[in-house]
Amino acid sequence: MPELPEVETVKRGLEKLVITKVIKAIDNDNPKSFPNDPHAVQQFAIGSSIVSVSRRAKVLLIGLSTDYTLMVHLRMTGQLVYVGSERWGAGHPNESLVNALPDKSTHVMIEFSDGSHLYFNDQRKFGWVKLLPTALVPQDPFMQKVGPEPLEPEFSDEVFINRIRRRKGTSVKAAILDQTVLAGVGNIYADESLWGANIHPSAIVGDLTDTQLRLLKKEIVYVLKLSIEKGGSTDRNYVDAEGKKGNYIDFARVFRREGLDCPRCSTIIEKSRVAGRGTHTCPSCQKK
């Protein structure tokens, strides 16, 4: 589920909600969701306070006062939801979810000393919460190989073109989904940005011009920024740190709009399969 804009939205929410909170207890029901040595958890997490929340690619990093970090990947269906000690008042945008937590998909539960909680929910159990020394975060194999952050200034046209051209034999959709090319694009923003650039997802990278790739890079940055403004995309499971849904999907041009009109030319949007993923295109705007 969550791609860069969703993880960024969770990060911004958590930053406001959990900094300075002291961890009183952590429970989990599944070692895949919480693959940590209980002794390390006891020694370096329990009793520590949260000093920072940051994001790299689709990974959330919750910094602790012990110089350890809780590294969180939401994968497909993960949620990280904060619930205050008095819950949320009536009228909360997602009252039914928040007030029902924990539920059967809650796999990690962090209790703070003030009685509030942070719940890690994950229907499909692909996500995880790992505790490790902060100094070792950069040594993580994924962190070692992940590409540049698309919303940082160093993500220039040259950087993007050089990196994506390493994948010259593959489809452009597979290339932008490749986290070593750039960080944070998933299926939604791949389809949305390719539509924006008038490029067919199955086009081979080696057949695209630098002009097309520059436009694609611009569209990737555009859709990611727009989605952050809208609080991300809720297609199924995604919610932010307060349990609220995102609104980008209302602004999507092709994603999940098969059978509807292309907003640019009114041709009916099609759904197909590219790079093993459900793929949405306008057959008129995005010629093969």
Next chain:
DNA sequence: CACTTGACCTGTCCGC
């Protein structure tokens, strides 16, 4: 090496 496919899980939806 470059690239593609299947696996990891659970839930939901669609066709018979």
Next chain:
DNA sequence: TGCGGACAGGTCAAGT
């Protein structure tokens, strides 16, 4: 209504 199969936003290991 029940059942089987396909599919769902990510990543990695194993295969070609």
